[in-house]
Amino acid sequence: MTLAEIARELKVSPSTVSRVLNGYSKNFGANPEMRARILEMVEKTGYRPNPVFRSIRAKKNRQIAFSFYSRSLRQNGETVDRALDEATRILEENGFTFHYLFHPRARVECYPVPEWKVAGMVIPDVIDPAMLRLIEEHRCPYVTLNGVCGEAGSAVMSDEPANIRMVMEYLYRLGHRRIAYLNSPPVMERHHSGIEREQGYLDFLNARRLPVIDGYGITPLPVAEQFELVRRQSATAIVTFQLEIAVEVLETAWRRGVKVPQELSVVTFDDSWHARHTIPPLTCCKIAANEMGKETARLIMAKVADPEAYKTEMFRFAGEVIERESTAPPPKA
Structure with a gap:
């Protein structure tokens, strides 16, 4: 009514x-x-x-807009999903209301300013500060989650250099010296996670003078073809950018008769329900999504109180390796 x-x-x-x-x-x-x-x-x-109408009239605005580049929240992935759950829980406990906005052309043009008055904005997965031009011109307090920010904003990000280093060090301790990396799909090429994980992979191998397994770059090749490419180079371990790629690697290994982990170790990023129930269950780098969500809520509340707070500052959170049955020492020659 x-x-x-x-x-x-x-x-x-x-x-x-x-x-x-x-x-x-x-x-x-x-x-x-x-x-x-x-x-x-x-x-x-x-x-x-209606919280939107109330925010238009209110002198003390408590409305937070969450702005997405895709109408499908699944496109943002489990890390952002879990972080948003934590952020919204904290905001609600502190008397804030919120709503979701969807802008499919945000990555082609830029994110628009909400059509009604808001206290602040949270924007996931920004890949270029230029996309925030209108929001910065409007002087709307904002925090980016799992993405980059502009001069007036603050960014909460996963510490991808630390995460890929942890994964590589873990495999190195197991004895692996021929480690392949299957990168993100082309749509993720410009996202900081894809760029930083690939660079961290190369930096680790170069620092230890280990061979770089060809096939680590962005490629339109199907995962099955990438699998064959790295196996021809005697890779004993594969690190994948995301869970979906790891699942395809496990399927391809099964179809080719390659035993995981006896002949090939597989590691991926993010500790989702699906990673725990593959065969074998996947060793993962668990992204610190809850911590990222808590920090996002803290920052946007601070910026609502003082729009000058934390300008251009970046807050990074490292994850942890969760060991499961998809990894083991490399097979003996």
Whole structure:
């Protein structure tokens, strides 16, 4: 039931219902009986004020806009999904309301400013600060999650150089010296995670004078063909950019009769439910999504209170390696 419908039912104006619900008393009077009838009807119908309309009128705005480049939240991946769950939980506990906005052309043009007044914005997976031009011009406080920020914003990111280093060191300790890396799909090429994991892979091999297994770059090749390419180079371990690639690696290994982990170790990023239930269960680098969500909430609340706070600052969080049955020492020659 809407506010207008409640007003019609009680034969009063919508503004009277609104003022009673918001506790207004200045230059406004409603007898106790009418107040009681309005509040009783609101309780009975379960009516809740629209937070967007309320934010337009409010002097103290508590509305946070979450702005996405895709209409499909799955496109943002499990890291962002879990981080947003934590951030919204904390914001709600602190009296903030929020809504989601979807801008499929954000990566072609730029992220637009919300059409109504908001206290601040959280924007996941920004790949280029230029995409934030309008928001910066509007001086809207914002935090990017799992992406880069502009001059006025703050960024909360996974520490990908640390994460790939942990994975490589783990395999190195197991005895692997021929380690392949299967990179992100072309759509992720410009995201910081794809760039930094690939560079960290190369830096680790170069620092230890280990061979670089060809096939680590962005490629349109199917995973099965990438698998054959790195196996021809005697790779004993494969690190994949994301879970979907690791699942295809496991399937291809099974179809080719390659035993995991006896003949080939496989490691991926993010510790999702699916990673725990593949055959064999996958060793993963667990991304610090909860910590990223907590920091996102802390930062946007701080920037709402003081828009000058934490400008251009980047906050990174390293994950941890979760060892499972997809990894083992390399086979003996």
